[in-house]
Amino acid sequence: MQIPRYIATPACVLLLSCIGFAVSAEPTQLRARLLSDIRSTDPGVNRDGTTDAVVMHMVEGLVALAEDTSIAPMLAASYDVAKDGVTYTFRLRKGIQFHNGALLTSGDVVWALKRYFDPATKWRCLSEVDGRGQAKVVAVEAPNAETVVIRLERPAPLFLTMLSRPDCGGTGIIHRSSVGADGSWKGPVGTGPYKLGEWKRSQYLELKRFDKYQARSEPASGYAGGKKAEVETIRFLVVPDSSSAKAALLGGSVDILPDINESELADIQSKANIKVDISTTTSISGILFNTRDPLMRDVRIRRAIALAIDGKELVSGTTNDLAKLNNSAMPSISPFYTDVQRTGFVNNIAEAKRLLKEAGYNGRPIKILANKRYGTMYDTALIAQGLAAYAGIRLEVEVLDWATQLDRYTRGNYQMMAFAYTSRLDPSLVYDMLVGPKATQTQKVWDNPEVQALVAESMRETDKVKRQAIFDELHRRMLQDVPLIVYWNGIQITAYHKRVVGFRQWPMEHPRYWLVRMKH
Amino acid sequence: MVRYIIRRLLMTLPTLFLVGVSVFSLIRLIPGDPAQLMLGDGVDPGQLAEVRRQMGLDQPIHIQFVEWASKVLRGDLGVSLSDGQAVLPLLFERFQVSGVVVIIAVMAALTIAVPAGLFAAHKQNRAADISIVALSTVLLSIPSFWLGLILLLAFGLELGWLPVVGYVPLSTSLSKGMTFLVLPIVTLAVIEAGVLTRMMRASAIEVQRLEYVTHARAKGASEWRVLTRHILPNAFAPTLTLVGLILGNLLGGIAVLETVFTLPGLGRLLVDAIFARDYPVVQGCLLFTALIYVLVNLLVDLCYPLLDPRVTAE
Numbered sequence: 060m061q062i063p064r065y066i067a068t069p070a071c072v073l074l075l076s077c078i079g080f081a082v083s084a085e086p087t088q089l090r091a092r093l094l095s096d097i098r099s100t101d102p103g104v105n106r107d108g109t110t111d112a113v114v115m116h117m118v119e120g121l122v123a124l125a126e127d128t129s130i131a132p133m134l135a136a137s138y139d140v141a142k143d144g145v146t147y148t149f150r151l152r153k154g155i156q157f158h159n160g161a162l163l164t165s166g167d168v169v170w171a172l173k174r175y176f177d178p179a180t181k182w183r184c185l186s187e188v189d190g191r192g193q194a195k196v197v198a199v200e201a202p203n204a205e206t207v208v209i210r211l212e213r214p215a216p217l218f219l220t221m222l223s224r225p226d227c228g229g230t231g232i233i234h235r236s237s238v239g240a241d242g243s244w245k246g247p248v249g250t251g252p253y254k255l256g257e258w259k260r261s262q263y264l265e266l267k268r269f270d271k272y273q274a275r276s277e278p279a280s281g282y283a284g285g286k287k288a289e290v291e292t293i294r295f296l297v298v299p300d301s302s303s304a305k306a307a308l309l310g311g312s313v314d315i316l317p318d319i320n321e322s323e324l325a326d327i328q329s330k331a332n333i334k335v336d337i338s339t340t341t342s343i344s345g346i347l348f349n350t351r352d353p354l355m356r357d358v359r360i361r362r363a364i365a366l367a368i369d370g371k372e373l374v375s376g377t378t379n380d381l382a383k384l385n386n387s388a389m390p391s392i393s394p395f396y397t398d399v400q401r402t403g404f405v406n407n408i409a410e411a412k413r414l415l416k417e418a419g420y421n422g423r424p425i426k427i428l429a430n431k432r433y434g435t436m437y438d439t440a441l442i443a444q445g446l447a448a449y450a451g452i453r454l455e456v457e458v459l460d461w462a463t464q465l466d467r468y469t470r471g472n473y474q475m476m477a478f479a480y481t482s483r484l485d486p487s488l489v490y491d492m493l494v495g496p497k498a499t500q501t502q503k504v505w506d507n508p509e510v511q512a513l514v515a516e517s518m519r520e521t522d523k524v525k526r527q528a529i530f531d532e533l534h535r536r537m538l539q540d541v542p543l544i545v546y547w548n549g550i551q552i553t554a555y556h557k558r559v560v561g562f563r564q565w566p567m568e569h570p571r572y573w574l575v576r577m578k579h
Numbered sequence: 580m581v582r583y584i585i586r587r588l589l590m591t592l593p594t595l596f597l598v599g600v601s602v603f604s605l606i607r608l609i610p611g612d613p614a615q616l617m618l619g620d621g622v623d624p625g626q627l628a629e630v631r632r633q634m635g636l637d638q639p640i641h642i643q644f645v646e647w648a649s650k651v652l653r654g655d656l657g658v659s660l661s662d663g664q665a666v667l668p669l670l671f672e673r674f675q676v677s678g679v680v681v682i683i684a685v686m687a688a689l690t691i692a693v694p695a696g697l698f699a700a701h702k703q704n705r706a707a708d709i710s711i712v713a714l715s716t717v718l719l720s721i722p723s724f725w726l727g728l729i730l731l732l733a734f735g736l737e738l739g740w741l742p743v744v745g746y747v748p749l750s751t752s753l754s755k756g757m758t759f760l761v762l763p764i765v766t767l768a769v770i771e772a773g774v775l776t777r778m779m780r781a782s783a784i785e786v787q788r789l790e791y792v793t794h795a796r797a798k799g800a801s802e803w804r805v806l807t808r809h810i811l812p813n814a815f816a817p818t819l820t821l822v823g824l825i826l827g828n829l830l831g832g833i834a835v836l837e838t839v840f841t842l843p844g845l846g847r848l849l850v851d852a853i854f855a856r857d858y859p860v861v862q863g864c865l866l867f868t869a870l871i872y873v874l875v876n877l878l879v880d881l882c883y884p885l886l887d888p889r890v891t892a893e
Binding site for chain 1: 609610611612615616617618619622623624625626627630631633654661663664727728731732735736742743744745746801838839840841843847848851854855
């Protein structure tokens, strides 16, 4: 029997449309691996790097960090900094909705900021705004429904940079319903492209697309610009074991795997369906010296160690040739990174031996702390031990668990340690993390009042040329004082299935899954 | 019998007290600060001190202990410092996962080990015996994480029969939930079968040398009857003791397997809590484990009279 063409054609079209509809209507989900569960969903409170990365999908601040580490407006349509440098005026975008459907007003912003500034919230960045750090907020006001004014006690050019920091939760503006009547945390009701779905602790956390999200018109850049939630749900799967995670990626149970170990790269790169993204981040890795230790307080010994360890060799061995040697605290992707920052320690065993002899070093063992949670720290300590031995320096590697090493770092209880600092947005913040009086801040590694004054000046200064000169001077002094040896900037390796489209890593390490699509 | 059980339970109180004191002190003796871990690097010392105060960590250790112990006596194990969850419900939730895996795995291991051990003893020093002993030695020598990974790669990745990561509670879907539990159960069962087979074989060899076994054979009892009615009950008693110890040990956590198979069990909870210096969770986990250990061994002791009527609870 032959079906007439006038029936067959529309029938085929209808059938194909149905199939097409069925395919397009299929819910899309991106499954991403988490090394460990997040600590909470409260932005900038009870957090770690993993937590920040997830939370930043749900909340947005007044301003956000762009890819080139500049600051761009996010919930603010625009902002002004008054000539006095202490008054910040933000004009809010219109029609922005929270995940519960409520419209964003200046009153919500004031409430959210005041909550962060309340010590009871335990916000990580409180000390940055209460006068202990770079800024002191004296008032947060809402002169009308669309304007927010923040007044500082004194000018703080890095104030907006601080507000956008991921470890501060991007100072994400949340709705009042995020907390209970007693102030206890319930869950983030933010304005981000995704909202909180189901969280099964130690198993997975699911984010759902926020359909009423209003993207900015600018192109996406870092945490700023236009975001678009392409996949309907993002499921973050907690897979602590790296072998199981790799098997899950290859077996198709996971779509994307951030934080691949350097040693696993070659194997995973050889798989046909897997793509790999390798990028340099702004974190810094190296070796810290405790300049209060009786032995390590002698700059000649610290310098001898720096000259004895062949940096290129160490970086190559630790990162499988993925990273490049950078002896500067300034990340190599920073606009302030120039030829001055490219200078560093040149391997010189003879000079190292001479300095050791001059300092009266008699082969006494020096303990270098490391841990196995972060494999590169362990490898750094081992390779440094081997290379330092050429100059007759006896390094003894002491392996601790991460919590213990962090405690020893905080208390300044070590001789040397392999360590890595998380990304900081501005070079001043990097130096601020390292420099300070050890008498009151035992975690600081560089105790030098002149250097402290330079760092403070770099924070006050807004002129780019003058800031560059300060950073150049800081680098030269760091090579002289040798309070630490920076070796390389972090490497972020992400492996993902070829059906994942649009994923791109960026210098701040935290993966961003808006704009990521799934190919059927 | 009831008096015996009550007496045994009362005897656990000093044990739990000692466990509580030692766990409370030891976890605080090791370096590491939950407030520091919560805030991360580069935080202001004043702010760190303030958060420590809010968490009650600035109090002298004996005051912290008295506060914790008084809450424990009221059935309150406190809340997690990491995420604010109540510890007791968290323990029960996680124990369900570990409990299912461990109990099914030990039962499966016994199902393999008892006949294999009996058979090996019956064929002592012959090829079958040597093969069983060799195989069980190999099994108990295999590291659980290695076997787990091999099974994961074979059945999850290569054959694609079972899921590689994830977990679905049995209460949500029995069939789907079991697919996530098959591999951890098989891994654990295979390894424990090795230990139990050797124990069962050794006990059976011991028992079959006794005069009453020779007497049974002289009476003309079949070999099957001698094995099952005369040797098995007496030979099983030492194996049962070992089962009690194994169960107590495993129920306290199979952290390595839970990590490989991404199971949200008690072992992973404990390991994560130690790394995060989450004191209430560590204390709760270890106290709970000690209690489970005591209860399982009490249950094992109560089972002895079923195997050997000469042994009574009194």
